[in-house]
Amino acid sequence: MMRLRNLQLDKSVPIPLYFQLKELILSEIKEGRYKIGSMIPTENELSHIFQISRTTVRQAITELVQEGWLYRVKSKGTFVAKPKIEQSFIQALGSFNDQIAQLGRTPHTELLDFEVLEAPEYVAHELNLQPKDKVIYIHRQRFADDEPIVMVKTYLPYEKCRFVLDHDLSRESLYPVLASHDDTQIYKIRRLIEAVDAQDYDIKHLNIRRGQAIQQFISVGYNMYDVPIEYSLARYRGDRNRFEVTISANQTNQAK
Numbered sequence: 108m109m110r111l112r113n114l115q116l117d118k119s120v121p122i123p124l125y126f127q128l129k130e131l132i133l134s135e136i137k138e139g140r141y142k143i144g145s146m147i148p149t150e151n152e153l154s155h156i157f158q159i160s161r162t163t164v165r166q167a168i169t170e171l172v173q174e175g176w177l178y179r180v181k182s183k184g185t186f187v188a189k190p191k192i193e194q195s196f197i198q199a200l201g202s203f204n205d206q207i208a209q210l211g212r213t214p215h216t217e218l219l220d221f222e223v224l225e226a227p228e229y230v231a232h233e234l235n236l237q238p239k240d241k242v243i244y245i246h247r248q249r250f251a252d253d254e255p256i257v258m259v260k261t262y263l264p265y266e267k268c269r270f271v272l273d274h275d276l277s278r279e280s281l282y283p284v285l286a287s288h289d290d291t292q293i294y295k296i297r298r299l300i301e302a303v304d305a306q307d308y309d310i311k312h313l314n315i316r317r318g319q320a321i322q323q324f325i326s327v328g329y330n331m332y333d334v335p336i337e338y339s340l341a342r343y344r345g346d347r348n349r350f351e352v353t354i355s356a357n358q359t360n361q362a363k
Contacts, residue, residue: 246261
């Protein structure tokens, strides 16, 4: 708080005061002056320090909470949150391990199931398989710095992908393994994304509370011949991940 007392908002410029305060607090967090888990000054204290209304302070704090930089604890205060993991895989092909490592964190995978079974009806439909065709089922729990952030269930057509069974998917990434054969390398992915409430499954594996948000991804990966090779259901912790999408003018024009 002593540091904040030495800072000022510029009331002579047309930049909203709430936005100036938001950027000031965010800068203090990014520069490490407010550590993860530490409490920031109260709305009353910030209002007094900067001589602005509590409404203005509340707007700045609310946006920082919504963006994942802060979190509130009822009757205790507002605290600095652990930064969310910036996921860019939504718009690019790449392995989970590479994505997490690029963020300076340590990826880790636990393989919960790895077996051959009869394809569920909905999986057979997505992979263009016949009833009772076999699939390879891969169930993984994935971590960043030993923190569970996503559960993934993946199905591969057994006849095309049986070689995958010879690999250790707790140590190897699936896409590079699939890329070792030309007809199973993933060239295109179709994804369906929705927000859902946490279920018992998520509470057990992702260390979250009932009712928290889960970001669910259903993905179908295709080879160079547009044949479906992979069907995956991934459930990401909503409080620990956010996803980046970049749309260019060319993409917008093509969509039209």
